[in-house]
Amino acid sequence: MQTVLVVATLFFVACSADAKNQAPVAPVAPVAPVAPLKFDSSRAWIDLQRQVAFGPRPAGSPALAQTRQYIESQLKAIDVPYREQTFDAMTPAGIIRMTNIIGTIPGRRPDRIGIATHYDTKRFAEFKFLGASDAASSTAATLELARVLTNRRNEYTIELLFLDGEEAVNREWRDPDNTYGSKYYVKAAQQAGTLGRLKTLILLDMIGDRDLDIRPDTNSARWLNTIVWGSAARLGYSSTFIPQDFTVEDDHLPFVEAGVPSIDIIDLDYPQWHTAQDDLDHVSARSLQIVGDVVLDALPQIEQQLAGNTPPAR
Ligand SMILES: [Zn+2]
Numbered sequence: 001m002q003t004v005l006v007v008a009t010l011f012f013v014a015c016s017a018d019a020k021n022q023a024p025v026a027p028v029a030p031v032a033p034v035a036p037l038k039f040d041s042s043r044a045w046i047d048l049q050r051q052v053a054f055g056p057r058p059a060g061s062p063a064l065a066q067t068r069q070y071i072e073s074q075l076k077a078i079d080v081p082y083r084e085q086t087f088d089a090m091t092p093a094g095i096i097r098m099t100n101i102i103g104t105i106p107g108r109r110p111d112r113i114g115i116a117t118h119y120d121t122k123r124f125a126e127f128k129f130l131g132a133s134d135a136a137s138s139t140a141a142t143l144e145l146a147r148v149l150t151n152r153r154n155e156y157t158i159e160l161l162f163l164d165g166e167e168a169v170n171r172e173w174r175d176p177d178n179t180y181g182s183k184y185y186v187k188a189a190q191q192a193g194t195l196g197r198l199k200t201l202i203l204l205d206m207i208g209d210r211d212l213d214i215r216p217d218t219n220s221a222r223w224l225n226t227i228v229w230g231s232a233a234r235l236g237y238s239s240t241f242i243p244q245d246f247t248v249e250d251d252h253l254p255f256v257e258a259g260v261p262s263i264d265i266i267d268l269d270y271p272q273w274h275t276a277q278d279d280l281d282h283v284s285a286r287s288l289q290i291v292g293d294v295v296l297d298a299l300p301q302i303e304q305q306l307a308g309n310t311p312p313a314r
Contacts, residue, residue: 037148039141039292045285047074047140048208051119052130052280058123059089059165059180060096067119067139068099071162074143075103078150080160085188089180091169098164100181103146107154113302114159114201114260115295117142118166118181118251127276132283134273135166137208141288145295155303156199161185166205166251173249182251186258199306200224201262203252207291208283209270212240214291217264218247219256223305224263231297237290265291 050070051057057064068084075082082103088095101119117138121131130136142160149158165180176183189195202224207214214232216225232241252262267287272278 037152037296039144039148039289039296041144041285041289041292043147044140044144044288044292047143048132048136048283048285048288049280051136051139052132056123056129057119057121057131058167059091059098059120059169064120064164068101068162071101071119071139071143075101075146075160078147080105080146080150082160085185087180087184087188089165089184091165091180092177093169096165096169096180098180098184100164100185101160101162102185103160103162105146105149105154105158105160107157109156110197111156111306112159112198113156113299113306114161114198114255115142115145116161116163116182116201116203116251117205118163120164120167120181122167122274123169124274129274129276130279132279133206133208133267133270134278135205137206137283137288138204141204141207141292141295144288144292148292148296155307159198161201163251178249179251179254182254186254186260190258195258195260198255198260200302201252201255201260202295202302203250203262203264203266204291204295205250205264205266206270206273207265207267208287209267209272210282210284210287212267212284212287212290213269214241214265214267215244215246215269217250217252217266218245219249219253220263221256221261224261224302227301227305228263228265228294228298231301232290232294235293235297237294240290241294265295 054063054066080103085100089098119139163181168178250264252264255262272282
């Protein structure tokens with residue numbers, strides 16, 4: 001409100017000066033008020049609920065195709081261009097057609113910062129697995145980050161990665177039965193010669209837990225952990241971002257192995273993990289808010305670090 005009044009006053013002064021002196025006065029361009037970057041967890045919460053309402057969403061399922069349509073509709077609504085990267089994955093259950101969605105928000109540089117999530121859920125024949133935290137939560141947060149970042153002057157191009165097939169098709173997580181989408185993305189980018197411009201990857205996974213506690217992963221780049229845990233401390237989220245190392249295998253590993261500095265922001269301390277109780281009762285909008293705030297606070301520092309030098313991959 002105040003910004004609008006100032007602009008109106010300036011405009012009035014310019015007009016009256018023009019009229020009095022009959023001299024040409026350069027028009028005063030109204031300065032568009034820059035909206036503060038605000039992650040809105042109430043919007044992200046709707047994204048989370050919509051995904052859960054589609055039911056179990058394993059790779060290759062009609063419900064995952066509906067989820068994909070939903071994600072794409074949300075990107076369309078904010079004019080973020082995207083492409084589908086479809087491939088046939090050889091799995092223990094045979095060939096499954098999978099699709100990554102890759103959105104792009106322009107930045108000053110063509111070099112990219114990736115923000116990634118998986119959007120498939122683990123298949124369970126014996127119960128309905130809804131994946132409210134794993135991974136409707138991180139998919140919702142990535143969509144909301146996209147909305148915020150389209151309103152930001154980004155130093156780096158932001159690449160949004162909605163990855164398919166993170167979950168193992170078999171019950172056990174055993175190579176090569178996992179992270180199909182991220183492996184495919186990395187291989188395709190290497191072959192196309194475009195992986196080198198992906199300067200870092202911020203992976204979100206399982207961030208919906210009501211009782212959120214996130215620990216730094218030792219497979220992530222240390223400098224990224226330092227920036228993110230510093231942001232969390234500054235924002236007063238030290239009880240959520242606990243500085244206690246652990247090691248996790250997730251969609252970031254194919255990127256790490258290809259030399260892309262990456263961070264996995266994940267809460268695996270979730271008793272409902274891979275159970276029928278990973279549902280709306282065990283996740284909260286507040287948890288999405290915390291992670292959204294931290295990522296937005298960390299982003300300028302990550303950009304500075306990338307612009308200043310070549311940080312190590314691990
Ligand atoms: Zn999972």
